[in-house]
Amino acid sequence: MQNEPSSVLNEFRQGSVDAFETLFRLHQRAVYGWILRIVRNSAAAEDVTVEAFWRIHRAHARFDAKRGFEGWARSIATHAALDWLKTRREESELPSDFPSPATADPAITAEIRRKTALAFERLAPKLRIAAVLAVVEEQPHKEVAEALGISVAAVKLRVFRALRLLRKDLASQGITP
Amino acid sequence: MNAHDHDRMKQLLQQALPRIEGEAEPHRDLWPAVLRRLDAETVAVPWFDWAMLASLVGLAAFFPASIPVLLYYL
Numbered sequence: 001m002q003n004e005p006s007s008v009l010n011e012f013r014q015g016s017v018d019a020f021e022t023l024f025r026l027h028q029r030a031v032y033g034w035i036l037r038i039v040r041n042s043a044a045a046e047d048v049t050v051e052a053f054w055r056i057h058r059a060h061a062r063f064d065a066k067r068g069f070e071g072w073a074r075s076i077a078t079h080a081a082l083d084w085l086k087t088r089r090e091e092s093e094l095p096s097d098f099p100s101p102a103t104a105d106p107a108i109t110a111e112i113r114r115k116t117a118l119a120f121e122r123l124a125p126k127l128r129i130a131a132v133l134a135v136v137e138e139q140p141h142k143e144v145a146e147a148l149g150i151s152v153a154a155v156k157l158r159v160f161r162a163l164r165l166l167r168k169d170l171a172s173q174g175i176t177p
Numbered sequence: 178m179n180a181h182d183h184d185r186m187k188q189l190l191q192q193a194l195p196r197i198e199g200e201a202e203p204h205r206d207l208w209p210a211v212l213r214r215l216d217a218e219t220v221a222v223p224w225f226d227w228a229m230l231a232s233l234v235g236l237a238a239f240f241p242a243s244i245p246v247l248l249y250y251l
Contacts, residue, residue: 029201
């Protein structure tokens with residue numbers, strides 16, 4: 001993400017739509033990229049990005065310029081993505097835009113990868129979001145913690161629980177990793 | 178689950194869900210959609226206004242004679 005002049009941040013805090021547009025133009029790619037890493041579907045990521053920026057605008061009066069826009073926007077975007085994951089759970093599964101890599105481990109068959117992805121979809125959204133950011137996207141635990149508004153220890157615990165439940169689910173299907 | 182199982186599960190998950198490389202970009206300009214969303218935002222009515230309205234309706238329902246007094250002060 002890029003830095004923005006403090007005057008823009010102050011104007012945004014006062015509700016200026018022009019300042020909001022400036023911040024949107026500066027940060028939309030980064031916010032979209034972060035959301036895409038969570039929802040893993042480009043069309044859904046676009047919708048959630050719009051929702052996130054709407055929430056950002058709605059919360060403009062609570063913005064603290066000292067904290068910086070980047071982390072604050074990322075936190076709001078993460079919660080918008082989490083809400084999306086919660087609603088998607090009750091609906092039909094949305095296919096990921098990102099198929100398995102060509103450099104996949106030959107010991108892990110395509111069927112195991114598919115079953116793993118499906119089992120992962122069945123995990124609670126708050127566990128999925130921590131696991132996908134920390135394990136799949138290899139984001140630092142500190143950044144994940146800040147985005148989720150929890151401690152680093154809580155992130156590690158969620159990742160551990162996600163992996164344990166995933167293993168249990170796969171074991172129930174006869175897959176022993 | 179021991180450390181080996183933990184690492185194995187991490188590896189399996191990374192194989193099942195590939196990492197998204199590079200900086201992704203939306204396929205369209207999202208600003209018009211954000212503006213539409215802002216325009217569609219309903220005007221939030223403070224809870225106090227709703228409480229006041231409910232009080233007035235209640236007063237008028239239980240004491241109909243108060244209606245002319247309320248109208249006089251409108």
